[in-house]
Amino acid sequence: MRARLSTASAVLALASLPAFAADRPISADDARALEIFRTIISMRTAEGRGQVPAMAAYLAGELKKAGFAKKDVEIRRTGETAALVARYRGDGSSGKKPILFLAHMDVVDALPEDWELNPFELTEKDGYFFGRGVTDNKYGVANLTQTFIRLKKEGFVPDRDLIIVFTGDEESSMVTTRALAADPALAAAEFALNTDAGGGSLGPDGAPFVYAVQAAEKTYADFELTATNPGGHSSRPRPDNAIYDLAAAIEKVRSLRFPVMSNEITRQAFAATGASLGGDLGKAMIAFSKNPKDIKSAERIAADPAYVGMTRTTCVATQLKAGHAPNALPQTATANVNCRIFPGMTVDEVRSALANAVGDERIAVKVIDEPTVSPISPPREDVLGAVAKAVHARYPGTPVITYMESGGTDGMHFRIAGVPTYGASAIVMKEEDGFAHGLNERLPVDAFFGGLEHWSIIIKELAGRKGVSSAP
Ligand SMILES: [Zn+2]
Numbered sequence: 001m002r003a004r005l006s007t008a009s010a011v012l013a014l015a016s017l018p019a020f021a022a023d024r025p026i027s028a029d030d031a032r033a034l035e036i037f038r039t040i041i042s043m044r045t046a047e048g049r050g051q052v053p054a055m056a057a058y059l060a061g062e063l064k065k066a067g068f069a070k071k072d073v074e075i076r077r078t079g080e081t082a083a084l085v086a087r088y089r090g091d092g093s094s095g096k097k098p099i100l101f102l103a104h105m106d107v108v109d110a111l112p113e114d115w116e117l118n119p120f121e122l123t124e125k126d127g128y129f130f131g132r133g134v135t136d137n138k139y140g141v142a143n144l145t146q147t148f149i150r151l152k153k154e155g156f157v158p159d160r161d162l163i164i165v166f167t168g169d170e171e172s173s174m175v176t177t178r179a180l181a182a183d184p185a186l187a188a189a190e191f192a193l194n195t196d197a198g199g200g201s202l203g204p205d206g207a208p209f210v211y212a213v214q215a216a217e218k219t220y221a222d223f224e225l226t227a228t229n230p231g232g233h234s235s236r237p238r239p240d241n242a243i244y245d246l247a248a249a250i251e252k253v254r255s256l257r258f259p260v261m262s263n264e265i266t267r268q269a270f271a272a273t274g275a276s277l278g279g280d281l282g283k284a285m286i287a288f289s290k291n292p293k294d295i296k297s298a299e300r301i302a303a304d305p306a307y308v309g310m311t312r313t314t315c316v317a318t319q320l321k322a323g324h325a326p327n328a329l330p331q332t333a334t335a336n337v338n339c340r341i342f343p344g345m346t347v348d349e350v351r352s353a354l355a356n357a358v359g360d361e362r363i364a365v366k367v368i369d370e371p372t373v374s375p376i377s378p379p380r381e382d383v384l385g386a387v388a389k390a391v392h393a394r395y396p397g398t399p400v401i402t403y404m405e406s407g408g409t410d411g412m413h414f415r416i417a418g419v420p421t422y423g424a425s426a427i428v429m430k431e432e433d434g435f436a437h438g439l440n441e442r443l444p445v446d447a448f449f450g451g452l453e454h455w456s457i458i459i460k461e462l463a464g465r466k467g468v469s470s471a472p
Contacts, residue, residue: 034448037129040055040105041134043120046106046108046171047171052169053080059105063164068086068148076180078169083176083180084165087164088148090162096160098163099162099463101144102410102421103164103167104177104410105138105167106167106170106172107136110132114439117130119132128433128444129444130441134441134443136196137170139425151456156464162463186417187414187417187419191383191419191420191422192421193422194425196411196425197425198211198214198425200391206430209398210272212402213383214403214404215376215421217404218340218343219339219373220340220341221368221371222339222369223350225250225253225334225358227242227245227363228242228332229242232329233329243333252357252358253315255357256354256357260295261342262288262292268402271286271290274289298311313341313342316339320336340406343404351365374415376404382461386458387400387422387458390426390454390458426452426454428450
């Protein structure tokens with residue numbers, strides 16, 4: 001049970017006590033957090049629906065009601081969407097640069113007819129909250145908003161500025177993200193903390209396994225392989241054929257293996273994960289973390305589907321299109337090859353590697369769009385310490401590690417802008433409860449309430465005035 005809940009606040013909340021909380025005290029602040037969550041889940045903030053500005057306006061209103069100055073709460077419109085920037089002014093006593101707190105207000109769309117429950121209405125059932133965005137990423141939005149409101153109410157004055165940065169199109173084009181990262185006032189931050197990545201995993205028995213802070217992302221890139229041919233009538237086959245040529249090229253891509261790579265983040269993650277996993281795989285992880293030239297151990301790690309992307313760049317064929325009629329020789333055949341590029345390797349190096357592997361000048365290999373390459377964020381002791389304090393308040397002794405994600409979040413644009421970014425979601429749950437982007441997205445009710453202190457503990461650690469910073 002959460003230590004700071006007072007009997008008074010528990011009694012206060014009884015009037016609006018939701019059914020699921022009958023056996024636990026719910027404070028007025030908890031109830032308010034839930035109200036914010038419920039309100040924003042009801043807004044269909046998917047691309048093209050035009051609802052993000054309404055959500056930003058609602059959140060801005062809540063922050064202003066709580067005492068944030070008008071000039072410190074800003075909605076930035078971009079087309080049909082918007083971003084929200086809210087500054088919690090510190091007294092500047094630490095002389096430190098601001099910290100950004102990231103979340104995104106948009107969601108991947110959900111079709112109500114496909115869901116068992118209305119995705120745009122928060123529903124509590126069987127110990128879960130259901131709704132589009134409950135994990136990705138409206139819990140992050142609601143949690144940061146309620147934390148800012150609550151700290152303001154408590155009279156907390158940080159020793160540096162804290163800035164909420166809510167984007168409006170993370171799930172699509174990230175135009176708002178790029179604009180925010182290009183704002184010199186925001187790019188001047190010392191670092192950013194992202195609610196949209198990282199988090200804790202519970203084992204099948206509900207015991208905590210590990211808490212992981214996202215500190216790097218692989219680069220997402222699509223490449224198109226195209227074979228062309230004059231074609232002709234299919235009653236008169238010719239020796240060269242776009243489909244056969246492309247098929248041969250794809251076979252080469254299948255056996256292409258990129259060199260083994262590692263960085264500070266993956267080595268740390270392997271050392272920690274290996275120690276708690278144990279066994280054959282755990283041993284290989286520890287060996288590789290100590291000696292990144294140990295290819296045998298790297299291959300053992302890569303043989304496990306859960307870690308296949310953690311030791312090198314990977315590319316895989318994902319789509320095919322070819323031919324224009326059942327009775328004509330194909331004039332074109334195209335394959336999409338999706339790559340996740342390890343930090344430190346360029347998009348062009350991957351393109352060349354694909355072209356070399358194919359080894360056929362008639363096959364064109366081209367990159368699609370402009371992949372975003374972001375640097376890693378070196379682990380920081382202050383950030384990891386603050387996150388560990390928040391995690392251990394709920395789950396004492398749980399290992400806190402950094403990890404590299406296969407991509408991609410808003411964090412990459414801030415990393416490119418020179419702001420190291422760490423994903424440190426308050427969500428701690430079982431792997432099998434993750435349904436982000438999919439049907440019936442859900443968040444355990446316990447995870448919702450359990451995580452409401454997460455950000456205030458972190459903020460007090462990183463921005464609490466010395467001697468004033470209260471222990472949670
Ligand atoms: Zn997200």
